[in-house]
Amino acid sequence: MSSQTKVPRGLYGVSVTDSSIAKSDAAGTLIYRGYPIADIAAHAGFEETAYLVLNGSLPDRKELEAFSGALRRRTRADARLYQLMRELGVRAHPIDALRTAVSALASIDDEKGVPDQQASIEAKMSVLAANCHRVPRGEPHLQPKPELGFAASMLQMLTRETTGEYDRWVFERVLIMYMEHDLNASSFTVRVVASTLADPYAAASAGLSALKGPLHGGANESAMELLLEVKDPDKAAAYVTKALAEGKKVPGFGHRIYKKFDPRAQLCKGYLQEMLKRRNKDDSLYRLCARLEEEMAERKGLPANLDFYAAPIFYTLGIPIPLYTPIFAASRTFGWMAHYNEQVAENKLIRPDATYVGPVDMKYVPLAER
Amino acid sequence: MSSQTKVPRGLYGVSVTDSSIAKSDAAGTLIYRGYPIADIAAHAGFEETAYLVLNGSLPDRKELEAFSGALRRRTRADARLYQLMRELGVRAHPIDALRTAVSALASIDDEKGVPDQQASIEAKMSVLAANCHRVPRGEPHLQPKPELGFAASMLQMLTRETTGEYDRWVFERVLIMYMEHDLNASSFTVRVVASTLADPYAAASAGLSALKGPLHGGANESAMELLLEVKDPDKAAAYVTKALAEGKKVPGFGHRIYKKFDPRAQLCKGYLQEMLKRRNKDDSLYRLCARLEEEMAERKGLPANLDFYAAPIFYTLGIPIPLYTPIFAASRTFGWMAHYNEQVAENKLIRPDATYVGPVDMKYVPLAER
Numbered sequence: 001m002s003s004q005t006k007v008p009r010g011l012y013g014v015s016v017t018d019s020s021i022a023k024s025d026a027a028g029t030l031i032y033r034g035y036p037i038a039d040i041a042a043h044a045g046f047e048e049t050a051y052l053v054l055n056g057s058l059p060d061r062k063e064l065e066a067f068s069g070a071l072r073r074r075t076r077a078d079a080r081l082y083q084l085m086r087e088l089g090v091r092a093h094p095i096d097a098l099r100t101a102v103s104a105l106a107s108i109d110d111e112k113g114v115p116d117q118q119a120s121i122e123a124k125m126s127v128l129a130a131n132c133h134r135v136p137r138g139e140p141h142l143q144p145k146p147e148l149g150f151a152a153s154m155l156q157m158l159t160r161e162t163t164g165e166y167d168r169w170v171f172e173r174v175l176i177m178y179m180e181h182d183l184n185a186s187s188f189t190v191r192v193v194a195s196t197l198a199d200p201y202a203a204a205s206a207g208l209s210a211l212k213g214p215l216h217g218g219a220n221e222s223a224m225e226l227l228l229e230v231k232d233p234d235k236a237a238a239y240v241t242k243a244l245a246e247g248k249k250v251p252g253f254g255h256r257i258y259k260k261f262d263p264r265a266q267l268c269k270g271y272l273q274e275m276l277k278r279r280n281k282d283d284s285l286y287r288l289c290a291r292l293e294e295e296m297a298e299r300k301g302l303p304a305n306l307d308f309y310a311a312p313i314f315y316t317l318g319i320p321i322p323l324y325t326p327i328f329a330a331s332r333t334f335g336w337m338a339h340y341n342e343q344v345a346e347n348k349l350i351r352p353d354a355t356y357v358g359p360v361d362m363k364y365v366p367l368a369e370r
Numbered sequence: 371m372s373s374q375t376k377v378p379r380g381l382y383g384v385s386v387t388d389s390s391i392a393k394s395d396a397a398g399t400l401i402y403r404g405y406p407i408a409d410i411a412a413h414a415g416f417e418e419t420a421y422l423v424l425n426g427s428l429p430d431r432k433e434l435e436a437f438s439g440a441l442r443r444r445t446r447a448d449a450r451l452y453q454l455m456r457e458l459g460v461r462a463h464p465i466d467a468l469r470t471a472v473s474a475l476a477s478i479d480d481e482k483g484v485p486d487q488q489a490s491i492e493a494k495m496s497v498l499a500a501n502c503h504r505v506p507r508g509e510p511h512l513q514p515k516p517e518l519g520f521a522a523s524m525l526q527m528l529t530r531e532t533t534g535e536y537d538r539w540v541f542e543r544v545l546i547m548y549m550e551h552d553l554n555a556s557s558f559t560v561r562v563v564a565s566t567l568a569d570p571y572a573a574a575s576a577g578l579s580a581l582k583g584p585l586h587g588g589a590n591e592s593a594m595e596l597l598l599e600v601k602d603p604d605k606a607a608a609y610v611t612k613a614l615a616e617g618k619k620v621p622g623f624g625h626r627i628y629k630k631f632d633p634r635a636q637l638c639k640g641y642l643q644e645m646l647k648r649r650n651k652d653d654s655l656y657r658l659c660a661r662l663e664e665e666m667a668e669r670k671g672l673p674a675n676l677d678f679y680a681a682p683i684f685y686t687l688g689i690p691i692p693l694y695t696p697i698f699a700a701s702r703t704f705g706w707m708a709h710y711n712e713q714v715a716e717n718k719l720i721r722p723d724a725t726y727v728g729p730v731d732m733k734y735v736p737l738a739e740r
Contacts, residue, residue, distance in 0.1 A: 006385045007375060010565070010718035015376045020728025034729030043734045056728070060740045080457045084474075087450045092477035099575065100473040104454075107462035107470075107506070136477070183722050189562045189576060195380070196555050196583020205469065206559060206579035213566020215719045256721050348380035349585045351626050352553050358390025358426070359404030364413045370430045 004353055012256060016350075017191070021053060021338050022180045028261030032180055033057070041173045041267050046151045047071065049176045050122070050334040054341070070116055072146035074123035075153070077101075078108050081128065085135040092136035094129075094322050095217065098329060099208040101128045106201035118337045121204050125333045126150060129326035130157035151175050154330065158319045166278055167317055170271045174310050177264040178328045180335030181257075186210035186217075190336040194343040195350040207336045211329055220324040223252030224311035227292075233284055236291035240299060252308025253296045261303050268309030269293075275316055285312050374723055382626060386720075387561070391423060391708050392550045398631030402550055403427070411543045411637050416521045417441065419546045420492070420704040424711070440486055442516035444493035445523075447471075448478050451498065455505040462506035464499075464692050465587065468699060469578040471498045476571035488707045491574050495703045496520060499696035500527035521545050524700065529688045536648055537687055540641045544680050547634040548698045550705030551627075556580035556587075560706045564713040565720040577706045581699055589677035590694040593622030594685055597662075603654055606661035610669060622678025623666045631673050638679030639663075645686055655682050 007014045024030045030037040033052050040049055044058075047068045051059040059067060081101045088097050105124060114120050123146075131141045142157040151172035155163055163171075181187070189210040190203045211217035230239045243250050255262055269289070276283045289312055293304045314324050377384045394400045400407040403422050410419055414428075417438045421429040429437060451471045458467050475494060484490050493516075501511045512527040521542035525533055533541075551557070559580040560573045581587035600609045613620050625632055639659070646653045659682055663674045684694050 004383055004385050005377060007377060009387050010720055011386060011722035013374055014722050015374050015725040016381060016722040017379050017724050018727045019724035020726065023724075023726035023728070031730065031732075034732035035734060039734045043736070048737070058735065058737075058740060061737060064737065084454050084457055084470075087454055088474055088477035089481045091481050093480070096473065096476045096571070099572070100454075100470055100477075103466065103470040103473050103575065104458055106466045107458035110463070111459045111461050182726075183724050185562060185566050185719060185721055188720065188722055189559060192555060192559045192562060193576070193579045193583065196580050196586040198579055198581075198583030198586075201466070202469070202579035202582040205473065206563070206576040209563045209568055209572035209576035209579075210566050211568075212572040213563065213568030216566040216568075256719065349555060349626065350381055350558065351555050352381035352384050352386040352558055354387050354389035354393075354553050355385040356390065356393035356552075357388045358393070360401065362401075362404035364405060364409045365428065366413070367418070367428075367431060367434065370428060 004355065006355060016183070019182065019342060020056065021335070021342060022182045024182055024257045026257060026259045028258055028263050030181070030263050037177065037263055038267060041176055044176065045149070046172050046175050047149065049179060050150075053180050053334055053338050068149070070119040071123045071150060074114070074116065074120040075127055075144045075146040077124045077127050080108060081105065082131065082135050082141045085132065086138065088136045090137045093212070094132040094326050095208055095212045095329070097136050098125075098128055098132040098326055099205050099212070101132070102201060102208060103205040106199065109201070118200050118340075121200055122333050122337060125204070126154045126330040127157070129323070129330040130154060132326050133320065133322045154327075155317070158323055158327070159317055161318065163317065164278075167275065170275055170313060171317060173271060174268060174313055175327070175331040177267065177306055178310070178331040180332070180338065184216065185213070186332065187336055187339045191339050191343045192350045194340045195347055197344065197347065200337060200340055203340050204333060204336055207332070208329055211325060211332070217325040217328060219251050219305070219307035220311045220314070220328065221321050223308045224315055224321050224324065226251055227285065227288060227312060227315070230288060230292070233287040233291045236288060237295050240292065240295040244299060250292075250296060252311065253300070253302040253304060255303070255305045258303060258305065262305045264306040265304045265309045268306065268313060269304070272309060272313050272316065275313065279316075285316065374725065376725060386553070389552065389712060390426065391705070391712060392552045394552055394627045396627060396629045398628055398633050400551070400633050407547065407633055408637060411546055414546065415519070416542050416545050417519065419549060420520075423550050423704055423708050438519070440489040441493045441520060444484070444486065444490040445497055445514045445516040447494045447497050450478060451475065452501065452505050452511045455502065456508065458506045460507045463582070464502040464696050465578055465582045465699065467506050468495075468498055468502040468696055469575050469582070471502070472571060472578060473575040476569065479571070488570050488710075491570055492703050492707060495574070496524045496700040497527070499700040500524060500693065502696050503690065503692045524697075525687070528690075528693055528697070531688065533687065534648075537645065540645055540683060541687060543641060544638060544683055545697070545701040547637065547676055548680070548701040550702070550708065554586065555583070556702065557706055557709045561709050561713045562720045564710045565717055567714065567717065570707060570710055573710050574703060574706055577702070578699055581695060581702070587695040587698060589621050589675070590681045590684070590698065591691050593678045594681035594691050594694065596621055597655065597658060597682060597685070600658060600662070603657040603661045606658060607665050610662065610665040614669060620662075620666060622681065623670070623672040623674060625673070625675045628673060628675065632675045634676040635674045635679045638676065638683060639674075642679055642683050642686070645683065649686075655686065
């Protein structure tokens with residue numbers, strides 16, 4: 001077609017929409033609605049940040065209470081969602097179980113006439129995420145304690161123990177940092193689905209489909225497996241040498257946007273160090289991370305990303321590894337809904353073109369003559 | 371970012387990839403792998419066309435038998451998938467039920483170690499589509515008869531009666547025409563998900579999420595409701611006048627690509643006329659469609675699209691209206707898998723940019739001071 005504009009595959013550097021939700025750039029900047037991530041992480045709570053990401057401004061006390069209250073009220077998931085996860089069987093991938101439950105939630109909320117659909121999805125995603133590994137395996141489901149707040153309620157389900165104040169604070173920071181990251185593959189998927197004017201359940205379950213892919217989700221889990229494999233900080237250099245020689249990707253390094261510096265990773269690095277110090281625990285996990293980071297920077301010029309430092313934090317908190325990506329999903333759900341709303345508010349169906357490079361003028365030949 | 375390229379929202383006319391699967395254009399052309407849709411519709415069977423769309427060439431007898439055999443063998447769905455649909459309750463939207471089942475299929479196939487995942491999705495989608503309305507409503511599920519072939523097996527489930535040869539032929543034509551349409555919103559969703567290297571179940575369930583939206587799926591159902599509402603061909607002009615005066619969209623008209631002529635609609639128009647003639651049936655449904663088409667062309671310059679003429683065909687065949695979009699989905703699944711494979715074969719993560727237009731340099735203010 002003569003009027004066709006051709007853009008590079010993968011659309012990197014191609015702006016497909018205006019957005020006022022978040023901005024990340026190669027220099028290592030990340031802002032949510034104008035606020036630098038470091039400022040938010042230092043001061044704000046999870047619900048406060050979620051309100052900001054969704055609504056564009058920090059809430060006052062009344063707005064915050066209304067928002068948090070809606071989440072609290074919508075937390076409990078129908079028993080059928082757990083029944084359904086159980087039917088998936090003991091081998092079910094956690095993200096598949098989570099996606100199936102969120103997909104089913106569309107019908108169950110509709111049956112109940114739930115008015116605040118997005119709050120329902122946001123609130124239940126964290127509970128379903130905490131249960132998406134254990135329930136298919138036949139273990140009883142865990143109940144949230146919404147009165148603790150979003151992050152602390154989630155953490156008690158994930159660790160099944162009472163955690164210290166600093167640990168809860170750090171977990172909440174990591175959740176905040178996973179919340180939003182402009183047009184990452186899952187948020188873009190959400191926008192494409194939203195552009196058909198499909199409902200938020202359709203959009204959220206499609207977001208989970210994108211997170212299933214190893215080029216998007218799963219990196220925090222792989223990073224932790226790597227850390228457990230290498231274990232000894234003194235073996236970091238040898239590991240990197242070997243991995244690079246074999247052409248293997250090292251999980252937790254490199255980012256489509258952050259070429260030199262992921263601001264979230266650096267914040268998490270500090271939290272990890274402090275967490276281990278407060279526990280009077282051997283700091284070899286921290287030293288291992290720092291060494292791997294150094295080696296990768298020197299030899300490949302690749303910075304550690306959020307997944308690389310979120311993983312050892314989750315591990316130190318005692319969270320089972322298969323839940324790392326579901327945690328990411330639970331937090332990113334708020335970003336997804338922000339993108340859903342921004343897309344729908346000024347909608348245009350997302351329907352790109354392809355350049356046809358296949359054969360033309362073919363003529364059907366009957367089967368008998370082929 | 372200075373290196374950013376900005377493209378129009380909705381990406382219409384923006385080529386995001388090369389593709390050799392299908393090509394549609396404003397002039398009313400549609401080719402599958404180089405073959406005009408009219409040629410394919412006149413001669414080819416469903417499985418033959420699916421093979422073509424997936425593999426790029428028409429199969430010989432041996433290839434066709436291997437492909438059809440794989441579909442036949444993978445047709446039967448695990449009882450748990452029906453159980454799960456039943457749990458969604460009587461109000462469940464058919465596409466939600468279908469999406470939940472396909473999402474769950476990921477775990478169930480994995481448990482069974484199913485090797486040909488795509489054949490499993492393709493084969494079961496048609497059976498689950500036929501069951502996605504009745505099963506949540508508590509009716510027993512229908513079994514396919516794979517030995518009849520893909521289209522005829524599906525049709526016997528949808529109508530629950532033995533249909534004549536011409537009816538079966540027409541239904542197969544309509545399925546063929548729903549199969550593929552380059553980068554429509556659901557196929558693009560599938561490609562974004564595939565670009566994260568997620569599995570085909572993740573991609574297919576995300577495709578269903580996009581079809582849930584009224585700007586993509588659902589139009590054949592709305593078109594039929596319109597036809598039933600207007601009923602009398604002599605009332606077509608008055609209906610259009612009123613709808614246009616009220617600024618209402620008339621379902622089944624207009625298309626993002628076909629500005630003047632949807633080749634599939636014109637083929638279906640002929641089938642509809644012939645079907646009614648062969649039944650010695652009152653042809654007022656055909657005349658109603660033709661009159662509405664004329665009125666819309668004259669007054670709005672909008673052509674009837676595939677959905678507009680597929681609807682009265684499905685209706686004449688006795689298929690319940692809530693199954694029209696699930697039928698679309700079952701056929702489009704083959705197109706989705708073709709896009710999945712093309713994306714993965716030469717993959718690049720789809721991760722566009724947005725132009726940030728929100729505030730900058732905001733500084734956190736404590737809650738007490740807001």
